[in-house]
Amino acid sequence: MTHITKPKFHHPALALNSLGLTRRDYEGVISTLCAGCGHDSVSAAIVEACFELDIEAHRVAKVSGIGCSSKTTNYFLNRSHGFNSVHGRMPSVATGANLANRNLVYVGVSGDGDTASIGLGQFCHAIRRRLNMLYLVENNGTYGLTKGQASATNDKQSKNRKGLGTPFESIDLAALAVELGAGFVARSFSGDKAQLVPLVKAAMSYRGFALIDVISPCVTFNNHPTSTKSYDYVREHNAALDRVDFVPVRETISVDYEPGSVVDVTLHDGAVMKLHKLAEDYDPSDRGAVLSALNRHREAGEVATGLLYLDADETDLHGLIDTVPAPLNSLQDADLCPGNAALEEINARHS
Template sequence: MTYIAKPKLHHPALAPNGLGYLRRDYEGSVSTLCAGCGHDSISAAIIQAAYELDLPPHRVAKLSGIGCSSKTPDYFLGNSHGFNTVHGRMPSVLTGANLANRELIYLGVSGDGDSASIGLGQFAHAIRRGVNMTYIVENNGVYGLTKGQFSATSDRGSKSKRGVVNHDSAIDMVSLALQLGATFVARSFSGDKAQLVPLIKAALRHPGPAFIDTLSPCVQFNNHAGSTKSYDYVREHNEAVNRLDVIAERQPIEVD
C-alpha cells in the first residue's frame, strides 16, 4: 500500500461530471505496483466508469483480500469506504457489509489466487446467494507476491517464466459464475479500455451479482513467450476473448 497523495493541481479545462466532480476526484493514492502492471489499467477503468456514471464516492464501498490485486483499491476512489480483508475472505465480509447497509454500492476486487484458490468457496457462496455487488477478478494466472507460481486459473500447457509447464486444468471463473447463478457475467482484458469501461459501468448499474473476469498480465512473472496471459498472447487472441457465444433456438426434445 501507499499513502502518497497525488498533487491537487489539475488542468483548468478538465470537465466536471454531473455531480461537479473531476476525474481526479475519483482517483486514489500513487500506485506502487510494477510499471506496466495490468492491474493499474483496471484501476484507471474503474475511475473512468465511476466518473462517467456520476457516482457519489461516499456511496461506494470497495473491498479486497490479499495479493497484488488487493492493493489496487487504494489507487482508486480515495473518498469512498474501503476494507482490506484476510486472504480469500473478501466475499464473506462484503456479504456482511451488504446485510448491514443495503444503500451502498459494493465493489469487490480480487485476484485469481484470492478467489480461485483459498477463496473459492467464499466466491461460490456470495454468487449463489445473489449478493448485490460488482465483483472484479484481476486475473494474471500467477501468484505475483510469492514470485510467480502457477495459480488455479493458469491454463494447462502454459509455461512459467522458468520454463516449467503447467499440467493442471484451469478453473474457469466465468463458467463457474454462470453455473452459480450470477445474473451479469463478462470477461475482458485490462489492455482493452474501450471494452472494459462500458462493462464496469454496466456491472455497477446491475441489480444483483455482477462478475467480471479481467485478464490482467503480470509484467514481472507472466508476460513471456509460453504464457497464455501475456500482453502479446491476449492481444493475438482478443477476438476469442470478445466473442459472444449465442445458443440457437432448437425444437424441444420430449422424453418419458
C-alpha cells in the same frame, strides 16, 4: 525516505461530470505496483466508469482480500468506504456490509489466487446468494507476491518464465460463475479500455451478482511468450463475442444499426445496455449456449471476451430473503421492537 504524493490542485479546465467532479476526484494514491502492471489499467477503468456514471464516491464501498490485486483498491476512489480483509475472505465482509446497508454500491476487487484458491468457497457462495456487487477479478495466472508460482487459473499449456508448466487443469471463473447462477458474467482484457469501461459501468448498475474476469498480465512473472496471460497472447487470441456500450437511462438513446445487429437489455433500474452483436448465433441470455461457446473458444486456445451471460430478471440477496426496504443499519429501537401487540399477532399465526 522520499514520500511521493499526488498534487492536490486540479487544472481548471478538467472535464466535469454532472456532480461537478473531475476524474481526479475518483483517483487514489500513487500505485506501487510494477510499471506496466495490468492492474493499474483496471483501476483507471474503474475511475473512468465511476466518473461517467456520476457516482458519488461516498456511496461506494470497495472491498478486497490479499494479493497484488487487492492492493489496487487503494489506487481508486480514495473518498469511498473501504475494507481490506484477510486472504480469500472478501465475500464474507462484502455480504455483511451489504446486509447492513443495501444502499451502497459494492465493488470487490480480487485476484486469481484470492478467488480461485483460498477464496473459492467464499466466491461460490457469494454467487449462490446473489450478493448485489461488482466482483472484479484481476486474473494474471500467477502469484505475484510470492514470486511467480502458477495459480489455479493458469492454463495447462501455459508455462512460467523458466519454461515450467503445471500438471493441473485450470479453473475458468467465468464458466463457473455461469454454472452457479450469476446473473451478469463478463470477461475482458486490461489492455482493452474501450471494452472494459462499458462493462464496469454495466456491472455497477446491475442488481445481483456481477462478475468481470479481467485478464491482467503480470509484467514481472507472467508476460513472456509461453504464457497465455501475457499481453501479446491475449491480443493475438482475443475472441470478442460482442462489442458493448452502456448508455444510462437518463441520457438520450440514439442508435442507427442494421436490423438484427443489436440486442437491447433493460436492467432493473431502467438503464439500457446495448449489445452490438458480432456473431449472429451468440445469445448472452442462453446459459447452455454460453457455456458451450466458452468451452469451444477455450479448446481453440482463444480468450472469449465481452458480455458472456446476462439474466435481465435476476434478483439480489435482499429480494431472496425479503428484507425491509430501509438499510438495516438505519433501523431504530421502535422499528426493531414493535411491542407486545405485534408479538402476540405473530404468535397467534403459529399457534
